[in-house]
Amino acid sequence: MYLYGASGHAKVIIDILRGIDVSVAGLFDDNPDLKQLSGLPVLGKYKAEQQLDLPLIISIGHNQIRQKIAQQLKVNFGQAIDKTAILSPTATVGKGTVVMQGAILQAEVQVGEHAIVNTGARVDHDCIVGDFAHISPGAVLCGNVQIGEGTWIGAGAVVIPGVKIGKWCKVGAGAVVLRDLPDHVVAVGNPAKIIKHC
């Protein structure tokens, strides 16, 4: 596997891959001063149309940046699913997506491409998580929740059953979302209220 982005997020992905015996050949990063991360070589800037002999994961936590890079790269994308994550046999996870330590994906969950299901997040039955979304550590999506493309659910947030959250939203850490949210809004608190557009 290659990684794109020598970040703190990459360190976690490296741990996940090491835990499932997938070796990482190195990381691409635009910062010329970075030479290694977690004992792995930083290979410098990725050159457009560079052919890769291994799949790649974009190891950048920012959803919009991850999307921009994914649209530019013409490579085979891999996945990282931690060995301590619990996935229903009927859950599906798209290419480029990372499922971290202790995350749970219940029956018929669908997680899109280049998404992040972070440490200990719980995604219950029949949820749909869009491409480039991020479910932060300890967040809970109850059954039948839908999360739009690029939406960021903050740490420890709870979304009650059947709620639909639009695209490119930000839900604050600790929020409790009781009602549907439209695209491009920031919502915080319990009960979650929209405070601005984004």
Ligand SMILES: CC(=O)SCCNC(=O)CCNC(=O)[C@H](O)C(C)(C)COP(=O)(O)OP(=O)(O)OC[C@H]1O[C@@H](n2cnc3c(N)ncnc32)[C@H](O)[C@@H]1OP(=O)(O)O
């Ligand atoms: C491994 C990892 O670390 S994964 C990353 C996990 N990270 C997170 O979960 C962080 C989630 N992000 C947040 O909660 C952020 O505060 C956001 C995205 C909701 C809002 O960020 P910003 O757009 O920068 O908003 P800003 O900080 O200006 O706050 C705006 C208002 O909302 C309030 N607010 C912000 N976040 C929250 C929150 N989580 N709960 C309640 N109120 C909040 C602020 O106090 C502020 O109120 P005020 O105007 O009365 O002073």
